[in-house]
Amino acid sequence: MTMLPTPDDRRSACLAALADPTRRAILELLARRRLHVEELAAHFPISRPAVSKHLRTLKQAGLLSESHEGRRAFYGVNAQPLREVEQWLAAQRRVWETSLMKLKRLVERDD
Numbered sequence: 001m002t003m004l005p006t007p008d009d010r011r012s013a014c015l016a017a018l019a020d021p022t023r024r025a026i027l028e029l030l031a032r033r034r035l036h037v038e039e040l041a042a043h044f045p046i047s048r049p050a051v052s053k054h055l056r057t058l059k060q061a062g063l064l065s066e067s068h069e070g071r072r073a074f075y076g077v078n079a080q081p082l083r084e085v086e087q088w089l090a091a092q093r094r095v096w097e098t099s100l101m102k103l104k105r106l107v108e109r110d111d
Helices: 007-018 021-032 037-041 048-060 080-108
Strands: 064-069 072-077
Touching: 007 021, 007 048, 007 080, 021 037, 021 048, 021 072, 037 048, 037 072, 048 064
Parallel strands: none
Antiparallel strands: 064 072
């Protein structure tokens, strides 16, 4: 039986994929328009197989959409995982802000 990835698994995969500067640059290019591997490889001083490996990582993290035209695969950005990470970060920020405000009140309290 195959287990579905949890939100934590998906978030971790997204953050791990974004940790690499080449993958971030690929996403920036794909945010402008759909491209195929050869077009992407022309933007980087790395081999086409290396670009394909980065695309595979981004796809596994759910950050890419893929469509086929003839024999070519075109890639675009799937922003949903980025929105999920953004929401999670906003929730974490609220937790920290609340905790720091409580700490501040405790430290400034006149006893």
